[in-house]
Amino acid sequence: MPKILVVDDEVDLETLIKQKFRQKIREQKYEFFFAVNGKDALEKIEQHPEVDIVLSDINMPEMDGLTLLSRLNETSPLIKSVIVSAYGDMENIRSAMNLGAFDFITKPINFEDLSVTIEKTIRHVTQLRETINAIKENNILKMYVDETVLNFMASREFESSLIANEIIEGTVVFIDICSFTAISETEPANTVVALLNEYFDVMVKEIITQGGYVDKFIGDAIMAVFRGDYHLDRAIDACLAxxxxxxxxxxxxxxxxxxxxxxxxxxxxxxxxxxxxxSSLRRLDYTVIGNSVNTAQRLQSIAEPNQIIISEKAYGCVKESFNCKKVGEVAMKNISGVMMVYEVLD
Structure with a gap:
């Protein structure tokens, strides 16, 4: 709902606005706030920063409308102002426009004209905010995705890939930060998030260096996937790093x-x-699932701090490349029987 601040030292104007726009107010299409001068208006905006439009007189005590315009340009550039004044000479109009006024209406007020002007200004503010949000989203996307991927996302090939499912051969890694929950219960939220992001950043760099990708962040853990040649070896190298x-x-x-x-x-x-x-929520993750993934998570759950745990099958594939030691047989949740596991030392 658009929020409109009316700034005028004529107290009768508040009553008049409420009468002329009573249907819009009743239908919650507009919400009006009122201030008696520029100083009061800045205080109202501080209380209600979501204000979209300011309708302001020019000649007011304490702070006039033109001074208010200049202050708004400095502090709230997204708010658009319409001057509503009896001083409709060209000098005042030009002064207001030079200070960033979106439009100018003279008194006595033609409320039909005012209504059209408000609608026009609302459309402009809405388009401006949407453009800024799109720029922000685009810039955030560019922070995490390179140009090649962005171009791919715009292609038909990307649309087709969204519905493509396949069975792949790969390696899944679960990396958990030990005892981090205790920190989250005792430290301020900003400290916890900053610390967790610092640790994650270290892990992600090593994963990417070995050609893996982060599938998801799960609380204070990372799930990563490695595909292609020597995927298991590269995964272990990443975890050692x-x-x-x-x-x-x-x-x-x-x-x-x-x-x-x-x-x-x-x-x-x-x-x-x-x-x-x-698809109803428009929340889809391109991820991997299956027994191999579940087993990797179970192996992480039995690992002690500083341990890298692999299955016997994985050990058979990498025993000539990495120094490992037998841990023994372990029973894991939701996996029948016991499994022989090994620890990667270096």
């Missing part, structure tokens, strides 16, 4: 007993890759 880098980070200062450590589970095999979620 993550562990080493995390171990090199300092403990929290001021006596807070938290030293960052990670617990990691890795598993390879076939998995289903597809666009999964709810």
């Amino acid at each position: 993550v562990r080493a880098t995390i171990n090199g980070l300092p403990a929290l200062p001021e006596g807070r007993p938290f030293v960052p450590k990670v617990a990691i589970g890795i598993n390879s095999g076939e998995m289903i890759s597809g666009n999964i979620g709810s």
Whole structure:
């Protein structure tokens, strides 16, 4: 609902506005606020920053309309102003326009003209806000996605890929930050988020370096996927690098007993890759699912701080490339029987 601030020292104008626009107010198509001068108007805007339009007189005590216009340009450039004044000479009109007024209406007010002007101004403000939001979204997208991907997203090939599901061979990695929940219960929210993002940034860099991609962030854990040649080897190299880098980070200062450590589970095999979620909610994740993925998560759940746990099958594939040791047989949730697991040392 558009919010309109009327600024005029004539108190009768408030009553007149409410009478002339009573249907719009009753139908909640407009919401009006009122101020008696420019100073009062700035205070009202501070209380209601969502104001879209200011209808302002020029000649007022304490702060006149032209001064208010200049202040609005500095503090609230998205708010559009319409001057409503008895001083309709060209000098005042030009002064108002030079200070950024969107339009100018003379008194006595023609309310039909005022209504048309308000509608026109609302359309302009709406288009302006939509444009700015689109620019923000585009800039945010560019921060995380390179130009090649953006061009692909605009293609028909991308539209087709959204509905393409396939069985792939790959490696899934789950990396959990140990005991981070305790920090989230004792530290301010801004501290927790900043710290978690710092740790995630370290992990993501190592994952990308080895040609993997982050499938999703799950609380204080990361799920990553590696495909292509030597996907298991590259996944282990990435996890070794993550562990080493995390171990090199300092403990929290001021006596807070938290030293960052990670617990990691890795598993390879076939998995289903597809666009999964709810089309009704327009929330779809291009992700992988299947027993191989579930097993990787279970392996992470039994890993101790600083441990990288793999299955016996994975060990058989990488034992000549990595130094590993047998952990033993373990029972894992929702997996029948026991599984022999190994720890990757280096």
